[in-house]
Amino acid sequence: MSSEVRVRFAPSPTGYLHVGGARTALFNWLYARHAGGKFILRIEDTDRARHVDSAVAAILEGLRWLGLDWDEGPGSGKEAGLDGCGEYGPYFQSERGAVYERYLNRLRDAGHVYEDPAGAVRFRLPRKPMEFDDLVCGHIAVDRSKTTTPTGEPESDMTIRRPDGSWIFHFVNVVDDAEMRITHVIRGEDHLSNTPKHIELYQALGIAPPQFAHIPLILNRDGSKMSKRDQGAHVSSYMEQGYQPEAVCNYLCLLGWSPKDDREKLPIEEVIRLFEPSKINRKAAHFDLEKCNWLNAQYLAAMSLDEFTQASIPWLKKAGIVYGGTAALSPVLALIKEKIKLIPEVPGWVDYFFTDAFDYNAEAVEKTLRKPGALERLVQLRGAYAELNAWEASLLESQLKELAAKVGCKPAEYIHPARVAVSGRSVGPSLYHMLEVLGQQRVLARIDRTLAEFAG
């Protein structure tokens, strides 16, 4: 009746959301949004005994974080809770037993299933050549009569219900896709070999199968299979490490898809506009965290100072830094904003702005303060800065350079010790701007402290 595109993401609640799964969800979502269709989330928890609410929550949380809102499924993309929305529910397979029973009877009436000696229900798999069109892989022709097990036995019939009455993936997956009016099944390439069997199921049921699109898997950088233990494998790890969700999402979009021009960072609206399942690459993509980090830095650079400040606050609090209001915080963050690749690095760059009790980095001390004459330079610089009636970066710079010229040494002889004296380390923002933000009182006091600590 309607030609509306309906796609779905159907994870099983394993307790976390894998990036591979996230990308599958993303591509489904992109297509739904591109086509003005619906994105459905269905939880494949056929094993009710293993159903854990927190495991489902981890998946919903990851999807929401990435911005992948669903139109039907547990809860909605926008609100919390697991109640569900949509007219084809429930969206937990553990609650759909009656539906499966009904479809099983249809198969039974048509003579497609039988009970094996152990009491499991099996589907009589037609062993004949068949073919289908895949949106990503193209036309696929297989002869299932030829596939055998590792020991050389012919493949056995597909089990669809266990002796204990619980259901097997293949059957319920097909039934639910049919019941939920799914028009396009976009899933991982690991399902490619399952698809002929699923199509047989559709045919036995007398239902027209949906369009299929199998997307390549994501591998580790070195080409090995990405497992749950690998770095960056869980969406939650990006949440915990303070990545920008837009950046991670953007990166995932680029894994197997591209706008066909040289753009890398592009708004999701633009991806939605250009996305086509048939344009997805056929080759497995290797996951490169470096590039993801670079994209994240691009997103940070594009943030306003205010956005950057708001994003930094939770991490400053977590680090126990008392910054005393955004008015005091923002000028400091302005100094280091473009040096940051990941928001959680912020506390490590600004801590000394908010406490006088910072430590001196041993290596920095060795390389600058311990150098002959360094403390003498500090005394001279302190003298010059103490006399200033104004306190502004360009003035501080000209004063320092004048002093160096008068004494007949390089400005560096003042710059390096000064940096260590006021911050305890040898790397940081532009010295003069840092001094400006710190203020005259604190700068002089910190030089005094340094002189006292390292004299003699």
Added chain:
RNA sequence: GACCCUAUCGUCCAGAGGUCUAGGACACUCCCCUUUCACGGGAGUAACACGGGUUCGAAUCCCGUUAGGGUCACCA
């Protein structure tokens, strides 16, 4: 083992028979900017897996080989 998918710089992506002495990005190296670190700007190293065809012409089409991946469950 059988069946299926895939094959362009280390990695991601352009390239859909001539415009390719193969382009962009990440990473790496060097230079500039900056007397710190980073950003930014510039330059450089680096690839069509191999072998056969088809064609006037192939990274692009076909076949084979090799390599990688997937599936062959009462996991999803």
